[in-house]
Amino acid sequence: MSTADRLIESTRELLWERGYTGTSPKAIQHRAGAGQGSMYHHFAGKPDLALAAITRTAEDLRARAEEQLSAPGTAIERVTAYLRRERDVLKGCPIGRLTQDPDVMADPRLRAPIEETLAWLRQRLAEVLREIEPAPEAIAATVVAVLQGGYVLARAADSVEPFTAAIDGVLTLLTAR
Amino acid sequence: MSTADRLIESTRELLWERGYTGTSPKAIQHRAGAGQGSMYHHFAGKPDLALAAITRTAEDLRARAEEQLSAPGTAIERVTAYLRRERDVLKGCPIGRLTQDPDVMADPRLRAPIEETLAWLRQRLAEVLREIEPAPEAIAATVVAVLQGGYVLARAADSVEPFTAAIDGVLTLLTAR
DNA sequence: GTCTATATGACGATAGAC
DNA sequence: GTCTATCGTCATATAGAC
Numbered sequence: 243m244s245t246a247d248r249l250i251e252s253t254r255e256l257l258w259e260r261g262y263t264g265t266s267p268k269a270i271q272h273r274a275g276a277g278q279g280s281m282y283h284h285f286a287g288k289p290d291l292a293l294a295a296i297t298r299t300a301e302d303l304r305a306r307a308e309e310q311l312s313a314p315g316t317a318i319e320r321v322t323a324y325l326r327r328e329r330d331v332l333k334g335c336p337i338g339r340l341t342q343d344p345d346v347m348a349d350p351r352l353r354a355p356i357e358e359t360l361a362w363l364r365q366r367l368a369e370v371l372r373e374i375e376p377a378p379e380a381i382a383a384t385v386v387a388v389l390q391g392g393y394v395l396a397r398a399a400d401s402v403e404p405f406t407a408a409i410d411g412v413l414t415l416l417t418a419r
Numbered sequence: 420m421s422t423a424d425r426l427i428e429s430t431r432e433l434l435w436e437r438g439y440t441g442t443s444p445k446a447i448q449h450r451a452g453a454g455q456g457s458m459y460h461h462f463a464g465k466p467d468l469a470l471a472a473i474t475r476t477a478e479d480l481r482a483r484a485e486e487q488l489s490a491p492g493t494a495i496e497r498v499t500a501y502l503r504r505e506r507d508v509l510k511g512c513p514i515g516r517l518t519q520d521p522d523v524m525a526d527p528r529l530r531a532p533i534e535e536t537l538a539w540l541r542q543r544l545a546e547v548l549r550e551i552e553p554a555p556e557a558i559a560a561t562v563v564a565v566l567q568g569g570y571v572l573a574r575a576a577d578s579v580e581p582f583t584a585a586i587d588g589v590l591t592l593l594t595a596r
Numbered sequence: 597g598t599c600t601a602t603a604t605g606a607c608g609a610t611a612g613a614c
Numbered sequence: 615g616t617c618t619a620t621c622g623t624c625a626t627a628t629a630g631a632c
Contacts, residue, residue: 245615260521264440267608278609279616288608334519341574342511342519344437353577360575383581384588387568394567395560397518398537404560411561415592422597443625455627456598464627 246284248274253295258336262292262343262352293351299336300355304362311366317373318417321385324367325409331402334393360386374419381416388412423461425451430472435513439469439520439529470528476513477532481539488543494550495594498562501544502586508579511570537563551596558593565589 243251252273256265267288271281285291310324337359346352364382371378371385388408395404420428429450433442444465448458462468487501514536523529541559548555548562565585572581 261438261440261519263438264521266606268606277616277618279618282609283615335571338568338571338575339519341571342438342516344441347574347577357575357577360572360581364572364581380584380588380591382588383569383572383584384565384586384592387566387572387581387585387589388561388564389568390571391515391564391566391568392560394512394515394518394571395537395541395564397524398515398534400524400534404537404541404564407557407560408564411557411559412564412589412592414557415561415589415596418596419592444627445625454598454600456600459627460597465625 245274245276245280249276249281249284249291250294250298253291254299254336257292257295257299257340258333261339262346265292267291289349289352292346296337296340296346296352296355300359303335303337303359307363307366311370317370320370321367321416322413325385325389325413331393331396331405332400334397335390338390338393385412385416422451422453422457426453426458426461426468427471427475430468431476431513434469434472434476434517435510438516439523442469444468466526466529469523473514473517473523473529473532477536480512480514480536484540484543488547494547497547498544498593499590502562502566502590508570508573508582509577511574512567515567515570562589562593 249270252270253265256269256273260269265288267278267281270291271278274281281291285294307324310327311320313320313323315323337356340346340352340356346356364379364386367385368378368382371382375381388411392405392408395408396402398404426447429447430442433446433450437446442465444455444458447468448455451458458468462471484501487504488497490497490500492500514533517523517529517533523533541556541563544562545555545559548559552558565588569582569585572585573579575581
């Protein structure tokens with residue numbers, strides 16, 4: 243892996259763990275095993291590096307969601323597979339967590355991939371759910387919200403349990419229709 | 420309002436807007452119209468002040484939830500009133516947002532009120548929903564998660580719309596039972 | 597109680613040698 | 615491409631006068 247790649251990967255990890263404000267260039271360099279000069283040679287600064295990291299994380303999220311959502315099976319089966327797939331629940335959503343960072347949301351370049359990714363997810367889930375719901379838009383928003391909110395509850399409790407309960411609840415409601 | 424009170428209120432606002440890491444003592448003092456010496460006279464430091472602020476915000480959240488949840492009406496009516504009550508949607512949940520702050524979650528004193536408040540909310544909603552569900556725990560978790568996740572989607576979109584859609588969706592699912 | 601002065605280190609970046 | 619030196623500012627206090 244090149245130095246530039248190691249810098250991007252380190253930034254992705256740190257943004258996930260500590261957010262944008264909580265992530266310093268120094269910490270990125272240390273984790274990547276790169277020096278100051280090296281980082282500023284490859285990237286213009288912290289926002290530039292964050293953009294590269296966020297873009298890569300957003301692509302990754304979409305690709306992995308698509309794995310479950312475009313698999314064979316009924317709508318319920320695919321949504322269930324997506325919601326119950328293995329996740330780093332206590333780490334939360336690497337995209338959703340950035341919405342809490344005012345410096346990220348204030349920068350249109352950093353904000354765009356986050357807005358687009360969550361809008362895409364909602365729209366993609368609506369497509370799948372259209373198989374069983376004539377107007378699935380609101381329910382698709384609910385499903386994405388349960389996921390994002392489940393992460394919040396899990397972090398608050400320092401336990402996966404509330405996340406699992408929230409997913410179980412929405413699947414119960416969905417399946418009972 | 421006393422200086423100590425102004426410091427606590429300013430800290431509450433800043434924690435809501437910028438999180439713990441993003442909030443400096445200097446910013447708190449400036450917003451409260453207090454000097455350095457004044458702040459350190461009343462509070463031991465940033466964590467001490469944050470604890471006072473978080474405690475007050477947690478009490479406030481519980482009191483305001485209780486307003487809707489203990490009102491007269493059916494379970495569905497009370498949950499609907501709670502979910503649809505007026506909110507500062509784009510600002511998000513002042514308690515839930517702190518779960519994204521690793522420095523808060525790493526400090527047991529700061530973490531406790533957050534954990535307790537969300538656990539209480541879940542349990543309180545389960546009590547209300549028991550009127551229509553024999554085993555309401557998972558669905559109560561879902562309802563709280565939709566709220567927390569709805570805030571995330573609203574911030575990502577810079578619009579109240581996804582929040583409203585997510586709430587509408589879960590109420591549709593709940594009411595259709 | 598509130599003020600000003602001072603301290604130590606981190607933050608985010610630039611400059612220039614190698 | 616990477617390194618070290620340097621920079622101006624902010625973060626988070628402590629000390630002591632008033």
